[in-house]
Amino acid sequence: MIKGILVVLMVLVISGIGYAEDFSGGGNSFFLQLLFLAYSLAWVLIIFYVGTLYNRQKRLEDELRFLMKQYQED
Amino acid sequence: MIQRGLGFLSLVVVLVALYMAFVYTPPDSFQGDVMRVFYFHVAAAWNAYLAFFVVFLSSIAFLVSKKELYDQLAVSSAEIGVLFTSITLVMGSTWSRAIWGAWWVWEPRLTTTLILWFIYVAYLLIRASIETREKGARFAAMFAIVGFVDVPIVHLSVSWWRSVHPTVINTGGTMAMADVMLRTMLIAVVGFSLLYVYLVLFRYRTQVLTDTLIKFKNVMREVRL
Numbered sequence: 001m002i003k004g005i006l007v008v009l010m011v012l013v014i015s016g017i018g019y020a021e022d023f024s025g026g027g028n029s030f031f032l033q034l035l036f037l038a039y040s041l042a043w044v045l046i047i048f049y050v051g052t053l054y055n056r057q058k059r060l061e062d063e064l065r066f067l068m069k070q071y072q073e074d
Numbered sequence: 075m076i077q078r079g080l081g082f083l084s085l086v087v088v089l090v091a092l093y094m095a096f097v098y099t100p101p102d103s104f105q106g107d108v109m110r111v112f113y114f115h116v117a118a119a120w121n122a123y124l125a126f127f128v129v130f131l132s133s134i135a136f137l138v139s140k141k142e143l144y145d146q147l148a149v150s151s152a153e154i155g156v157l158f159t160s161i162t163l164v165m166g167s168t169w170s171r172a173i174w175g176a177w178w179v180w181e182p183r184l185t186t187t188l189i190l191w192f193i194y195v196a197y198l199l200i201r202a203s204i205e206t207r208e209k210g211a212r213f214a215a216m217f218a219i220v221g222f223v224d225v226p227i228v229h230l231s232v233s234w235w236r237s238v239h240p241t242v243i244n245t246g247g248t249m250a251m252a253d254v255m256l257r258t259m260l261i262a263v264v265g266f267s268l269l270y271v272y273l274v275l276f277r278y279r280t281q282v283l284t285d286t287l288i289k290f291k292n293v294m295r296e297v298r299l
Contacts, residue, residue: 031108031172038111038168039092042118042161046269049157053276060283067290074297 077275084268091117091262099258108172111165113255116242117262118161119187121270123225125155126194128274130222133215142285145211148218149201150277152194154270159191174238182231183239190228193221207288 095113102109132148135141166184171177178184197217204210232239241250242259251259 031106034168034172035107035110038165039114041164041168042114045157045161045164050273050276053273053280057276057280057283060280060287064283064287064290067287067294071290071294071297074294 077272077279080268080272080275084265084272087261087265087268091258091265094258094261099254102255105173108169109255111169112240113259113262114266115162115165115169116259117266118158118165120263121266122155122158122162122190123229124267124270125151125158125274126190126218126222126225129155129194129197129218130225133218136211136215137219142211145215146278146281146285147274148215149198150274150281152197152218153277154273156191156194156198157273158266158270159187159194163187163191179238181239182235182237183228186224186228186231190224193224194218197221207285 091113095110099110099113101107128151129148132144132151136144136148163184166187167177170179170184197214200217201210201214204213227234231237232241
């Protein structure tokens with residue numbers, strides 16, 4: 001799911017940078033692109049971190065569950 | 075349940091802050107739309123300070139009490155602090171390109187913030203590289219206490235040295251922005267603070283799971299022997 005969100009976000013970033021160029025009529029486009037880039041990169045960092053953390057937690061829970069089962073069998 | 079509620083609340087407040095930053099607040103008379111970077115840049119920087127302050131307090135508490143809980147809290151907060159410092163640097167860098175004409179300028183605030191980022195990345199690397207859990211935690215706690223010295227240096231760098239970095243509060247103690255901008259900035263700070271608490275709880279649970287797993291593996295090894 002997180003990978004999906006990241007892909008959608010990256011598409012938004014690319015289209016948003018293009019949109020900023022049209023929106024400004026060329027005059028202030030570079031500044032708008034930078035503004036959009038700043039916010040997009042911030043969100044990419046946050047979502048990437050949450051995704052990594054979620055996967056790490058899930059893996060640990062699975063491993064712990066497996067070991068407890070093995071311990072009970074022993 | 076509380077963690078999920080907090081996550082949802084932080085998302086709502088952050089979305090309100092985004093709306094305020096892009097729609098509610100007018101563009102700056104001098105900087106134009108690029109000024110909008112500032113709201114989340116300051117919010118991220120404030121939370122980086124908060125995160126490292128929690129690391130500092132938790133590290134002292136760990137060295138005094140030797141309770142694992144404080145060490146787990148310190149490592150969780152340090153990781154979130156590095157995340158927020160990265161956001162501060164990335165957002166600041168794009169703003170810098172628009173206003174100063176360069177992605178990076180070696181001025182006091184930026185340089186000390188980069189040093190702060192390196193200090194806490196080193197903190198995380200130290201923890202990971204020392205094999206004995208207890209020894210690593212103790213060494214990292216001492217490193218974090220010394221490393222925190224850079225936080226007030228970052229904050230005061232703009233008044234100590236000749237800095238071109240803008241400030242939120244003027245030297246006379248007055249706010250360096252209009253009320254509407256201040257309101258937006260405060261909402262962004264509240265939103266990111268809630269996000270910080272949510273992320274720390276999330277990361278803390280991961281750390282507890284990691285430590286439990288290590289202990290469980292050791293117990294199983296002893297049973298088999």
